[in-house]
Amino acid sequence: MRLLFCFLLIFQFLQAGAQEQLPTVPIKSTSGKETTTQSFLDGNTPVVISFWATWCKPCLQELDAFNDLTETWKKETKARIIAVSIDDSRTAAGIKKTLGLHDWSFDVFWDENQEFKRALNITLIPHTIVVDKNGVIVKRYTAYIPGNEEKVLELLKTL
Amino acid sequence: MAQSNRFWKESRLSGSLETNNQYYLDNKRGNIVAPIKKFASNSYLNVNYQYKGFTAGLQLEGYNPALQGFPTRYQGNQLVRRFARYKNKWLDVQAGNFYEQFGNGLIFRAFEERSLGLDNNIDGIGIRLAPIQSIKLKFIGGRPRYFMERSPGEVWGVDAEWNLLNKEQTEKIQLLQIGASYVSRSMRYYGADPRFPEQVNAFATRVSGQLDDFSFSGEWVSKSTEANFPNDFIKKKGRLFFLKTGWQDPTNRTGLQLQFRRLENADYKGNFNSSDAVASLNYVPALTRQHTNLLANIYPHAVQPIGEIGGMADLFIRFKKNTPLGGKFGTRLDINYSIYHALDSTRVLTGEGFTSNRFFGFGKTKLFRDLNLSVDKRWSTSYKTVFTFINLFYNRSILQGGPYANVRASLMATDHYIKIKKKQQLRINAEHMWVNNDERNWAGLLLEWSLPSGLSIFFSDMTNYQSAKMHYYNTGLALSKNKQRIQLSVGQQRAGLLCVGGICRFVPSYKGFSLSYNLNL
Numbered sequence: 001m002r003l004l005f006c007f008l009l010i011f012q013f014l015q016a017g018a019q020e021q022l023p024t025v026p027i028k029s030t031s032g033k034e035t036t037t038q039s040f041l042d043g044n045t046p047v048v049i050s051f052w053a054t055w056c057k058p059c060l061q062e063l064d065a066f067n068d069l070t071e072t073w074k075k076e077t078k079a080r081i082i083a084v085s086i087d088d089s090r091t092a093a094g095i096k097k098t099l100g101l102h103d104w105s106f107d108v109f110w111d112e113n114q115e116f117k118r119a120l121n122i123t124l125i126p127h128t129i130v131v132d133k134n135g136v137i138v139k140r141y142t143a144y145i146p147g148n149e150e151k152v153l154e155l156l157k158t159l
Numbered sequence: 160m161a162q163s164n165r166f167w168k169e170s171r172l173s174g175s176l177e178t179n180n181q182y183y184l185d186n187k188r189g190n191i192v193a194p195i196k197k198f199a200s201n202s203y204l205n206v207n208y209q210y211k212g213f214t215a216g217l218q219l220e221g222y223n224p225a226l227q228g229f230p231t232r233y234q235g236n237q238l239v240r241r242f243a244r245y246k247n248k249w250l251d252v253q254a255g256n257f258y259e260q261f262g263n264g265l266i267f268r269a270f271e272e273r274s275l276g277l278d279n280n281i282d283g284i285g286i287r288l289a290p291i292q293s294i295k296l297k298f299i300g301g302r303p304r305y306f307m308e309r310s311p312g313e314v315w316g317v318d319a320e321w322n323l324l325n326k327e328q329t330e331k332i333q334l335l336q337i338g339a340s341y342v343s344r345s346m347r348y349y350g351a352d353p354r355f356p357e358q359v360n361a362f363a364t365r366v367s368g369q370l371d372d373f374s375f376s377g378e379w380v381s382k383s384t385e386a387n388f389p390n391d392f393i394k395k396k397g398r399l400f401f402l403k404t405g406w407q408d409p410t411n412r413t414g415l416q417l418q419f420r421r422l423e424n425a426d427y428k429g430n431f432n433s434s435d436a437v438a439s440l441n442y443v444p445a446l447t448r449q450h451t452n453l454l455a456n457i458y459p460h461a462v463q464p465i466g467e468i469g470g471m472a473d474l475f476i477r478f479k480k481n482t483p484l485g486g487k488f489g490t491r492l493d494i495n496y497s498i499y500h501a502l503d504s505t506r507v508l509t510g511e512g513f514t515s516n517r518f519f520g521f522g523k524t525k526l527f528r529d530l531n532l533s534v535d536k537r538w539s540t541s542y543k544t545v546f547t548f549i550n551l552f553y554n555r556s557i558l559q560g561g562p563y564a565n566v567r568a569s570l571m572a573t574d575h576y577i578k579i580k581k582k583q584q585l586r587i588n589a590e591h592m593w594v595n596n597d598e599r600n601w602a603g604l605l606l607e608w609s610l611p612s613g614l615s616i617f618f619s620d621m622t623n624y625q626s627a628k629m630h631y632y633n634t635g636l637a638l639s640k641n642k643q644r645i646q647l648s649v650g651q652q653r654a655g656l657l658c659v660g661g662i663c664r665f666v667p668s669y670k671g672f673s674l675s676y677n678l679n680l
Contacts, residue, residue, distance in 0.1 A: 019171070020171055020173055021209075023209070024246075031332050031369045032334055032336065032367055032369065032376075033322075033334055034295075034322075054449070055449040057451055061576070088264070088270070088442070088444070089263050089264050089265075089442060089444060090444035090445065090446070090449065091449050093403060093416050093418055093446075093471070093473065094449075094473065096374075096407060096414060096416065097414060097475045099411070100411050100412065100413070100475050100477060101475050101477055101491040101493060101535070102491075103411065113258060113259070113260040113268065113270055114258075114270065114271075115258070118258070118271075119207075120173075121174055121175035121205050121207065121679055121680070122175070122679070123177045123203075123273070123677050123679075124677055139641065140642045140679055141639075141641060142639050142641070142643065142644045142677060143613075143637070143639035143644055145609060145610075145611060145613050145639055146578065146582055146583065146584040146609050146611065147582030147611040
């Protein structure tokens with residue numbers, strides 16, 4: 001335990017110098033077209049990336065909450081919202097159905113073998129990251145907490 | 160000095176820590192006996208380093224000992240993954256332990272699913288090439304993970320994918336993609352059979368595409384003779400066929416999706432002595448609805464790779480707002496149906512075990528059938544309900560193994576989401592399942608209260624009130640704060656997917672205390 005604590009301290013010290021950049025990994029559109037995560041950035045717009053799955057109820061709740069705020073977001077920030085599904089072939093057929101049922105107004109991508117999730121060291125979903133216009137990850141949220149969407153909006157206003 | 164500063168600025172260390180701990184208690188009434196070691200712990204530490212296109216990383220795992228429900232061969236503390244990777248626009252090379260997937264994963268998929276104790280990463284070399292934008296090539300070679308070691312089986316494979324048509328605009332989508340894969344596994348055999356297939360070769364071809372509102376995809380895998388522990392060492396060729404097609408109306412309010420899959424000796428093992436999903440080279444999941452209800456997970460379909468034929472249909476309708484069926488906030492209707500049979504086959508006394516009669520023929524033995532109907536309706540900005548009806552058939556003697564009668568069950572569930580003071584949420588989930596035999600009827604209840612501070616308090620109970628009258632309860636609290644999450648609970652749990660505390664995860668069965676902690680570094 002002591003060893004782990006020392007490790008975490010050293011780790012935090014080593015991390016202090018650099019900012020976490022959005023990793024570049026291949027990702028698919030829900031139609032199957034391949035692109036990379038760099039396409040999320042245009043050098044001008046902050047991005048909110050939310051990881052979800054068709055079987056994850058809190059994930060769907062979080063994305064519905066984001067969707068409800070879309071009009072407010074558009075007025076108050078130019079940020080782009082991206083939902084990344086981590087469904088594998090067990091449940092991937094449900095992605096399009098979920099999109100049809102929920103009618104989210106934002107872009108959805110498919111992390112087919114969870115390479116993007118792994119590159120970000122995500123262990124639980126829902127997991128939301130806020131990325132500034134330069135591709136630097138400025139905040140992470142693990143789990144869905146009702147009202148989180150407003151915290152994200154407040155943060156985006158400062159970016 | 161400036162160069163050193165730049166290097167420092169562009170370098171990045173990241174990682175994650177996950178630890179799941181349980182303290183077990185006895186429950187003599189339910190015949191649940193705590194293991195000799197009352198405390199068990201699964202921990203995972205990931206560290207990644209990145210500098211421009213170069214990445215390196217490692218993963219430490221500790222099982223002291225492994226949680227109940229995990230194979231006992233997961234034990235001790237060990238460095239289970241280390242890798243170095245370089246990638247640019249057209250080349251991606253990984254050395255060490257890596258993950259990869261060819262096509263739909265029916266021929267090859269290396270992945271990690273910690274909650275299920277699955278990690279078949281390949282220790283070797285993986286290369287991805289994109290010589291031109293429309294063509295992608297992959298090469299893998301190495302040995303899959305087998306618990307805390309490497310499998311004695313060696314695997315190598317290639318995959319090619321060609322995007323023939325690639326237009327995706329807001330209104331018009333035209334995609335056409337074809338692909339082919341080859342995966343070979345060889346493993347030394349020390350037994351008495353001179354004709355044991357030490358080397359197995361598998362070929363796959365696939366196609367997928369979309370034309371506006373219509374999509375399709377299919378894959379065919381053909382495998383040379385394979386004998387392994389799960390197929391009772393019969394020497395049989397393998398065939399896998401998968402077809403999926405879907406349509407959605409242009410307004411995206413209605414859609415239909417159909418999937419068909421036929422499996423015949425489909426398990427492709429990285430180690431032919433492996434008894435379960437550990438060290439599988441391909442991924443053949445159950446293509447049924449992934450239930451998130453408390454009780455529906457009591458009878459999940461267990462895929463039968465040795466021989467199974469069937470499919471799944473999904474239909475959805477999103478009713479317009481401000482209509483009689485849609486109401487003020489709209490209504491969502493979701494219908495799902497799946498059915499699986501054994502193959503139409505004949506047993507033979509040769510080493511092949513059985514031969515199939517008609518390729519698309521459904522055998523007389525029904526394995527599983529599942530009808531799901533779900534209506535999701537929001538009544539106001541602060542109140543939403545989800546009503547679910549499930550009717551299922553479960554061939555218990557085949558899916559669980561043993562002299563059991565078939566199970567027929569119907570389930571009704573209501574989920575209520577109530578917002579209190581805008582940022583607090585109360586969730587009430589009440590369920591009842593009628594079962595014709597086995598443990599007879601079940602009732603279930605879940606309460607969850609989420610607060611804006613990130614604190615969530617939950618209680619759930621499910622009971623087979625007509626038979627053993629056991630209570631499978633779970634109560635506790637979870638606190639999430641940015642990069643961290645901690646959860647403490649006490650209960651007696653059946654294995655299954657549990658969605659509480661703002662997340663979803665698979666949990667093994669146990670009685671006792673549980674403490675989980677997750678941190679992103």
